[in-house]
Amino acid sequence: MxxxxxxxxxxxxxxxxxxxxxxxxxxxxxxxxxxxxxxxxxxxxxxxxxxxxxxxxxxxxxxxxxxxxxxxxxxxxxxxxxxxxxxxxxxxxxxxxxxxxxxxxxxxxxxxxxxxxxxxxxxxxxxxxxxxxxxxxxxxxxxxxxxxxxxxxxxxxxxxxTHQALVSGQYWLQDTFDLKPGERHLLRTTLSITNLVREVFWPLLHGGTAVVVPPGDHKDPDRLVEIINATGVCNLLVVPALIAGMLQNPAFAANTSLRYVFCSSDVMPGALAEEFFATGPGARLFNMYGLTEALYASNFECLPGVTYDGFVPIGHAAELTPLILDDMLRPVPDGETGELCLTGTGMASGYDRLPELTTAKFAYTPAGRVFRTGDLARRTADGGFELHGRMDDQVKVSGYRVELGEVEARLKTFPGITGAVVSGRRGAGGHQRLIAHLTCSGPAPTAADLRAHVARHLPAYMVPAAFTVVDAIPLTHNGKVDRRALAGQDGHLIHLAETHQEPRTDLERYLCGLWADVLDLARVGVHDDFLALGGDSIQGFLIAAKANAKGIGLSST
The missing domain is CATH 3.40.50.980 (Rossmann fold)
Structure with a gap:
């Protein structure tokens, strides 16, 4: 090889x-x-x-x-x-x-x-x-x-x-999806995630062309549709939120070049798959599951006319072999929940200069060396796999992995913050945002100052959407944070806007309702800040697309 x-x-x-x-x-x-x-x-x-x-x-x-x-x-x-x-x-x-x-x-x-x-x-x-x-x-x-x-x-x-681990994955992709010389892939990934390998090297394997998305356009659904249609892209990999935005553009449904659309890096809402086949292009749609440590774990092809309750399954084994193991790394009976572990060539060697973490996450079993994903899963009757949450405090936001402890550590460096617990909260549409609960030694800081502090040190997707000050962080009997109790605890929500202003005109009512719908919020006021409410650039483009479809000239920038 x-x-x-x-x-x-x-x-x-x-x-x-x-x-x-x-x-x-x-x-x-x-x-x-x-x-x-x-x-x-x-x-x-x-x-x-x-x-x-x-x-x-x-x-x-x-x-x-x-x-x-x-x-x-x-x-x-x-x-x-x-x-x-x-x-x-x-x-x-x-x-x-x-x-x-x-x-x-x-x-x-x-x-x-x-x-x-x-x-x-x-x-x-x-x-x-x-x-x-x-x-x-x-x-x-x-x-x-x-x-x-x-x-x-x-x-x-x-x-x-290693080279071997990554090349193995590219051969699996080509053997499975059989792209032809000259067929075009969209290269829209950010450099810091493993999709970079797929979008650069899979085209090289079969003689395809990488259509490079210019800087700044990779999160704009309308611009992506324009590039795909103009260049004849046949292979597209995006996060589910981007597909949702692209489906708002009638030109996407008119596309005739796409053969494969892959969703990855976050859960795919079942309603999104149904909308894709109702209004999207005539391409095949796949839900892909993998991690930085184990790229091609499973895949699931969505089919037209099928209803998916909740979220689309992660499907069946891909380049790697999934195993459902108990806490002693023994196989659990089919249908029972355990930790999803992965084994095969396309796995990471470990973590750079972190031997203890490597030993904990990459374990040896009778089935060979496995990566412990931390995802809870069970095997389905058809031999596939479905996820049932996490064993730890890791979440996905806008397709990026976020360790909540990293955000908490940064919040604790803000003057006057004595405690911080960050949680992921997923809305009905599948979008997840970060919520921070804080304890303070004095007056509560402003949401604007907290956001600015975190944003100076961490990427935008790791900045919490909301901050609530509580009297104390509840703990379980063994001293761990009781996240369930914390979620139900009353506290002081720090607003970016000083006062809530209800919409007064038909236009304000429509736009506030649109924000509330896309951001999955109970209400939005006239003076509320989009980013402070948990909005991201993809959702901003989606809001603009929906408004423009109603004849309201709204820019996403």
């Missing part, structure tokens, strides 16, 4: 003139991408990058992304992606903890904040050097990526993935 960067070399030999990637009307052929990747690899090698060197990748989505990533790996480097949209402090923490030897970026981002002493080089400058490259022997067991996710201790944790 080849390593990741060899996929481009093989494709460049098969179809040198084929289109590897496309962005805003500009193209890059497989042959050109191969030349660019070798130049980047040579430039990195000249700066000391060798087998096992950690290289931060801090790039916007563009035609540079594919050759930069391939060149980094070809030089023997281990890619540590950092998202340009994340706060500078989070980027610095990740790069420092990962002990990166160099950061590969672009000229527009050279002035961004990096750890002191970091070597920073722009991909454009490496491409201009045109140095010769001496190949580096990279084996399948070599580390390829370290993806940093939210950590329960307050610090992000790095998930280590």
């Amino acid at each position: 080849p390593v990741l960067h060899e996929l481009l070399s093989a494709q460049a030999v098969r179809d040198e003139a084929g289109i590897a990637s496309l962005c805003e009307g500009q193209t890059l052929t497989f042959g050109q991408a191969e030349v660019h990747a070798n130049r980047i690899a040579a430039g990195l090698a000249a700066r000391g990058i060798a087998l096992g060197s950690r290289v931060g990748l801090h790039l916007s989505r563009s035609l540079h992304l594919m050759p930069a990533l391939v060149g980094l790996l070809r030089a023997g480097g281990v890619c540590v992606p950092v998202d340009p949209e994340d706060p500078a402090e989070r980027r610095t923490v990740i790069l420092e903890f990962a002990r990166t030897d160099l950061v590969l970026t672009e000229r527009a981002l050279l002035t961004a904040a990096y750890p002191p002493g970091t070597i920073v080089v722009a991909v454009e400058d490496l491409l201009a050097e045109k140095a010769d490259f001496t190949p580096v022997a990279v084996g399948g067991d070599a580390l390829a990526f370290v993806f940093y996710t939210s950590g329960s201790t307050g610090v992000p944790k790095g998930v280590m993935l």
Whole structure:
């Protein structure tokens, strides 16, 4: 089995003139991408990058992304992606903890904040050097990526993935869905999540084209529909909330190029699948389940004419083998609930410099080495799997994993906050938002100050939507936070708006009702702040689409 960067070399030999990637009307052929990747690899090698060197990748989505990533790996480097949209402090923490030897970026981002002493080089400058490259022997067991996710201790944790683990997943995708040379994938992922691997390397495996979504457009449903229709995309991977927004656009239903639409990274409401077949394009729809540590765990094909109560099932085994085990890691009888564990080639090696956590989450059983997901699940009568909640305090918000402890730790650094408990609250439409309960040593801070404090250090999806001050955090008999009691406890809700103002006109009543419907709230006032109510950019685009469909010219920005 080849390593990741060899996929481009093989494709460049098969179809040198084929289109590897496309962005805003500009193209890059497989042959050109191969030349660019070798130049980047040579430039990195000249700066000391060798087998096992950690290289931060801090790039916007563009035609540079594919050759930069391939060149980094070809030089023997281990890619540590950092998202340009994340706060500078989070980027610095990740790069420092990962002990990166160099950061590969672009000229527009050279002035961004990096750890002191970091070597920073722009991909454009490496491409201009045109140095010769001496190949580096990279084996399948070599580390390829370290993806940093939210950590329960307050610090992000790095998930280590080898070439073999990631290539195995790409072969499973291609064997299962059999895409043809020249067929087009949408590349819209942020750099810091594992979908980056799928959206760059699956097209290379079968000779497809990656249609790169420009920065800023990846959360705009209308813009995505426009790009998909204009470029003939056949393969689309998005979070459920984005599909909901795209279905509001009549042009999406008119699409004729899409073959596969994949929903992942969050639960899919059953009503969304039904709406897709009623008003969407004629593509097949799949619900995918996986984690950063175990990417392709299960998949489920939704079918037209079928009603799904609650949420769509996660389906049957994919590249990995799911097991339902008890607390002693023994199989539970079919139909009983246990912890969902995964085994197979496409699993992470462990957590970067966290041996105790690695030992706890990656266990050895008679079935082999397994990853303990922390998800409660049971096997269904048809041999599939369905989820029944979590064993810990981890939630998904807008498709991103959030360890509640990391948000709590940040809130406790605000002056006067003596205690913080953060919970996930999912609305009827499936969207989840964070709710913080706080104890204070003095007067309660404002919601605006709390939001600003968290946003300076954590990504936007980790900023709580609501803050409630309580007298004390209730505990169970063994000293743990009693979240059930806390949810029912009265407290002082900190509002961003000083007073609630009911809507006065028909337009205000419609817009407040629309906000309340999309955000799953009992009421919305005229002066309420969208972000403070738990809204995110995807929901903002959805609200704008619904309003525009009624003839109300509403911008999502």
